[in-house]
Amino acid sequence: MVCPMNDVSTDLPAIQIAGLRKRYGAVQALDGIDLSIRRGEFFGLLGPNGAGKSTLINIIAGLIRSDAGAISVLGHDTVGDWRRARRCLGIVPQELVFDPFFKVVDMLRIQAGYYGCGKEVWPWIDEMLERLDLASKRHSPTRALSGGMKRRVLIAQALVHKPPVVILDEPTAGVDVELRRTLWSFMRDLHAKGTTVVLTTHYLEEAQEMCERIAIVDKGRVRIVATTEQLLARNPYRFLKLRLTDNAQLPESLRGLITSEKNGVIELKLELEKQPIAGVFAALRAAGVGIDDVHTREPDLEDIFVELTARAPVVLSA
């Protein structure tokens, strides 16, 4: 591959970030980011809007210059050894950008050329066009493509030189379910074969499903880095959903536990250690309230996200 992998130790992290700072006027966009992403990981970078995720990615990509700190990609410093660092990286930008002068296949070949790749990558380009359902558009001008198609071309452009580290900056924002499935199937295959994938997304269920480890960034700082399981286990709550007989009222002793009440379904938030479900049932029984339906829900990444950032995530509809 184009990235000079032979001269890097396999122990080196895919991306190492140390003491990264960036200020825009009065706004401290990044306030001392330290992060190590291991080789071969599927890593999630989450945070609310304005948390500093895109600034971080843009600094890794070389689009923005940091005020302080250092980043290396597979051991190559992104400033001192920028050429090798960039060859190891493939980045799908968040914005839907394209070059209107070129056809899809020409654009991909040009992008490969920027990374020092010649005709040897053409079969890989053909394969990507197939996998991303772009084969029928290979000779279409990029300006004539739909938004979803343009997004696919962006993804193919990032992967065209087969980078060992891929960063996807909200790749599924505003795209349909079919593309999401296509993309995740493709990325899973690449990841299974050793590619490190870093994902930022507002779809927390995607991050929960795809990522092995997750960092939550807020106000320019890393709030937590943990495996997805550790993150989920960190929440000491469980949620209990009840539909009461004849839309009866909850006893007063349980009303303080309500988190939502919608269409006759009441959701209670229970502390795992102190508030067993049996206690709720006992209180209902004592009050003479019957139950028509009951569900439990374990906390998901969204609950953790809200707890850590004290802000609700922006969830876009599919």
Place this chain on the structure above:
Amino acid sequence: MPEASQPSSSFAAEPQAQDSIGFRTLLKKEVMRFWSVLGQTVTAPVITALLYLLVFAQAMSGRAPVYEGVSYTQFLIPGLVMMTVIQNAFANTSSSLTQSKIMGNLVFLLMAPLGPLEWFAAYVAAALIRAFLVAVVMLLVTIPFVHLPLEAPLILILMFLLSAGSLAVLGLIAGITATKFDHLAAFTNFFITPLSFLSGVFYSVHALPPLWFKASHLNPFFYMIDGFRYGFFGKADVPIWQSLSWATAFFVTVSAVCLWMLISGYKLRK
């Protein structure tokens, strides 16, 4: 659905070879860009220049020769060719870079492992190719009607390279600096066009009043056109060493400014 193939080592290439491929790709892309709209980038400027030739040659046909043995039409053609060359060299780099910046697709280049020198060389080389095409087409069209001698071909080539190169670099500077098309239009309308029209394309500066005669000698475009004309006739308004010196100094100065911008990431990397 086929499986994604393993990231393989088949793309391996020596780092220097990779850099060379990167440069050649950017050059090819820039050539493809103007080639895809050839009517707009080559044909249109040639037609405009030929219209100037038709009108001015007709209107001034009764005038005494500018230089001994050189008719007005002969005198006019090299100037018109050079004026078109410098305008198109400037337009090629400036419009490409500004469009990429405004449309956002410049990120593809900014994220790629391409250095400032490769950017510089590829953009300038593409502009030189477009300028060369424009010059060749203009000369080919006029040759059947007007005989042009070729007294100093090396000077001609050198003046073409220095002049088109300088304007290509100036176009890069304008493209880096501009944040909207208005800025680019202002640069073209208030700087490039006036200086190229007032550079002795249509007249010898010796025919000007003293003040304008002196002012013309401060215009770098005047030396580009005068030196280019020398390549055809072996005679010009100022000695050829003066034109070569001015053109070289201008090229070195704008190149230094442009390379500083590219290396520092001025208005490209925040």
